[in-house]
Amino acid sequence: MLSTPHIDLNGFKGKGAAWVAQARAQLAEIHAAMRVLSQETRAVRGHDFSLTVHSRSKNGQKSLRWRLAGTSSQHVTWEAIVAQVAALPPALAQWYRQANAAALTLNYQEMALRHELRLAEQLQDELRQADMAYERAQPRSEVY
Numbered sequence: 001m002l003s004t005p006h007i008d009l010n011g012f013k014g015k016g017a018a019w020v021a022q023a024r025a026q027l028a029e030i031h032a033a034m035r036v037l038s039q040e041t042r043a044v045r046g047h048d049f050s051l052t053v054h055s056r057s058k059n060g061q062k063s064l065r066w067r068l069a070g071t072s073s074q075h076v077t078w079e080a081i082v083a084q085v086a087a088l089p090p091a092l093a094q095w096y097r098q099a100n101a102a103a104l105t106l107n108y109q110e111m112a113l114r115h116e117l118r119l120a121e122q123l124q125d126e127l128r129q130a131d132m133a134y135e136r137a138q139p140r141s142e143v144y
Contacts (some may be wrong), residue, residue, distance in 0.1 A: 016124035023117040030110045034064050037106065041099055044092075045073055049081050051103055064103035 001143050034053050041050040052067045052123070065075045083097045 004098050016120055016127055017101060019120040020117065020124055023113060025112065027113045027117060030106055030113060034103075034110070037064060037099065037102055041096075044095075044125055047088075048084065049076065051099065055124050061114060063107045066100075066103075 033052075038051045038053050044050070048069050049066050050069065051064045052075075053062055054065045055062050066078060066081055067073060067075050085093050087093075088096065
Protein backbone atom coordinates (compact mmCIF):
# COMPACT_ATOMS: atom_id res chain seq x y z
CA MET A 1 0.00 0.00 0.00
CA LEU A 2 1.25 3.50 -0.80
CA SER A 3 1.93 5.90 2.00
CA THR A 4 0.40 9.20 0.86
CA PRO A 5 -0.64 11.14 3.96
CA HIS A 6 -1.42 14.36 2.06
CA ILE A 7 -3.23 12.89 -0.94
CA ASP A 8 -6.63 11.26 -0.87
CA LEU A 9 -6.31 8.61 -3.57
CA ASN A 10 -9.93 7.54 -3.14
CA GLY A 11 -10.98 10.61 -5.12
CA PHE A 12 -8.97 9.35 -8.10
CA LYS A 13 -10.72 6.02 -8.42
CA GLY A 14 -12.75 5.82 -11.57
CA LYS A 15 -10.01 7.44 -13.62
CA GLY A 16 -10.15 10.86 -11.96
CA ALA A 17 -13.87 11.19 -12.58
CA ALA A 18 -14.54 12.64 -9.13
CA TRP A 19 -12.13 15.53 -9.72
CA VAL A 20 -13.59 16.19 -13.17
CA ALA A 21 -17.13 16.17 -11.78
CA GLN A 22 -16.18 18.51 -8.93
CA ALA A 23 -14.48 20.99 -11.27
CA ARG A 24 -17.47 20.95 -13.63
CA ALA A 25 -19.88 21.56 -10.75
CA GLN A 26 -17.82 24.49 -9.48
CA LEU A 27 -17.62 25.94 -12.98
CA ALA A 28 -21.41 25.69 -13.31
CA GLU A 29 -21.76 27.59 -10.01
CA ILE A 30 -19.49 30.37 -11.28
CA HIS A 31 -21.48 30.61 -14.52
CA ALA A 32 -24.72 30.85 -12.52
CA ALA A 33 -23.24 33.62 -10.34
CA MET A 34 -22.20 35.47 -13.51
CA ARG A 35 -25.77 35.35 -14.83
CA VAL A 36 -27.13 36.66 -11.51
CA LEU A 37 -24.68 39.57 -11.42
CA SER A 38 -25.50 40.43 -15.02
CA GLN A 39 -29.22 40.49 -14.21
CA GLU A 40 -28.60 42.67 -11.16
CA THR A 41 -26.75 45.31 -13.19
CA ARG A 42 -29.41 45.29 -15.91
CA ALA A 43 -32.08 45.87 -13.25
CA VAL A 44 -30.57 49.29 -12.43
CA ARG A 45 -32.52 51.67 -14.65
CA GLY A 46 -31.42 55.00 -16.06
CA HIS A 47 -27.78 54.16 -16.75
CA ASP A 48 -25.97 53.49 -19.99
CA PHE A 49 -24.03 50.39 -18.95
CA SER A 50 -24.49 46.91 -17.53
CA LEU A 51 -22.61 43.65 -17.24
CA THR A 52 -23.29 40.91 -19.75
CA VAL A 53 -22.08 37.33 -19.89
CA HIS A 54 -19.88 36.91 -22.93
CA SER A 55 -19.39 33.37 -24.24
CA ARG A 56 -16.65 32.29 -26.59
CA SER A 57 -18.09 29.78 -29.02
CA LYS A 58 -14.64 28.31 -29.70
CA ASN A 59 -14.00 26.94 -26.21
CA GLY A 60 -17.07 27.77 -24.11
CA GLN A 61 -15.21 30.27 -21.92
CA LYS A 62 -17.49 32.76 -20.23
CA SER A 63 -16.67 36.19 -18.85
CA LEU A 64 -18.53 39.21 -17.57
CA ARG A 65 -18.06 42.36 -19.66
CA TRP A 66 -19.38 45.87 -19.38
CA ARG A 67 -21.66 46.81 -22.25
CA LEU A 68 -23.16 50.09 -23.27
CA ALA A 69 -26.93 50.26 -23.59
CA GLY A 70 -28.63 51.52 -26.69
CA THR A 71 -28.22 50.88 -30.37
CA SER A 72 -24.45 50.28 -30.37
CA SER A 73 -24.48 47.76 -27.49
CA GLN A 74 -20.71 47.55 -27.62
CA HIS A 75 -18.43 46.15 -24.96
CA VAL A 76 -16.47 48.72 -22.99
CA THR A 77 -13.82 48.58 -20.32
CA TRP A 78 -14.31 49.69 -16.73
CA GLU A 79 -11.88 52.54 -17.45
CA ALA A 80 -14.22 53.80 -20.19
CA ILE A 81 -17.18 54.11 -17.80
CA VAL A 82 -15.47 54.92 -14.51
CA ALA A 83 -15.96 58.69 -14.98
CA GLN A 84 -19.71 58.14 -15.39
CA VAL A 85 -19.75 55.90 -12.32
CA ALA A 86 -17.86 58.50 -10.28
CA ALA A 87 -20.54 61.09 -11.14
CA LEU A 88 -23.32 58.93 -9.66
CA PRO A 89 -24.60 59.34 -6.10
CA PRO A 90 -21.97 57.85 -3.73
CA ALA A 91 -24.00 54.80 -2.68
CA LEU A 92 -24.77 53.87 -6.29
CA ALA A 93 -21.19 54.51 -7.38
CA GLN A 94 -19.99 52.21 -4.60
CA TRP A 95 -22.46 49.54 -5.71
CA TYR A 96 -21.06 49.69 -9.26
CA ARG A 97 -17.51 49.49 -7.91
CA GLN A 98 -18.48 46.37 -5.96
CA ALA A 99 -20.18 44.93 -9.04
CA ASN A 100 -16.99 45.50 -11.05
CA ALA A 101 -14.87 43.84 -8.34
CA ALA A 102 -17.28 40.88 -8.26
CA ALA A 103 -17.14 40.61 -12.07
CA LEU A 104 -13.34 40.58 -12.05
CA THR A 105 -13.31 37.95 -9.30
CA LEU A 106 -15.79 35.72 -11.14
CA ASN A 107 -13.86 36.10 -14.41
CA TYR A 108 -10.61 35.01 -12.78
CA GLN A 109 -12.31 32.17 -10.89
CA GLU A 110 -13.80 30.98 -14.18
CA MET A 111 -10.37 30.97 -15.82
CA ALA A 112 -8.83 29.10 -12.88
CA LEU A 113 -11.60 26.48 -12.82
CA ARG A 114 -11.40 25.95 -16.59
CA HIS A 115 -7.67 25.33 -16.13
CA GLU A 116 -8.34 22.95 -13.24
CA LEU A 117 -10.93 21.12 -15.33
CA ARG A 118 -8.43 20.69 -18.17
CA LEU A 119 -5.88 19.30 -15.72
CA ALA A 120 -8.43 16.90 -14.21
CA GLU A 121 -9.41 15.71 -17.68
CA GLN A 122 -5.73 15.23 -18.56
CA LEU A 123 -5.26 13.19 -15.39
CA GLN A 124 -8.29 11.12 -16.28
CA ASP A 125 -6.86 10.44 -19.76
CA GLU A 126 -3.39 9.58 -18.43
CA LEU A 127 -4.80 7.21 -15.82
CA ARG A 128 -6.87 5.50 -18.52
CA GLN A 129 -3.82 5.20 -20.79
CA ALA A 130 -1.70 3.85 -17.91
CA ASP A 131 -4.33 1.19 -17.17
CA MET A 132 -4.54 0.22 -20.84
CA ALA A 133 -0.73 -0.02 -21.10
CA TYR A 134 -0.63 -2.22 -18.00
CA GLU A 135 -3.36 -4.48 -19.38
CA ARG A 136 -1.49 -4.84 -22.69
CA ALA A 137 1.73 -5.71 -20.83
CA GLN A 138 0.07 -8.43 -18.73
CA PRO A 139 1.11 -11.93 -19.77
CA ARG A 140 -1.87 -13.74 -21.17
CA SER A 141 -2.68 -17.09 -19.70
CA GLU A 142 -3.52 -19.61 -22.34
CA VAL A 143 -6.51 -21.83 -21.85
CA TYR A 144 -6.09 -25.48 -23.01
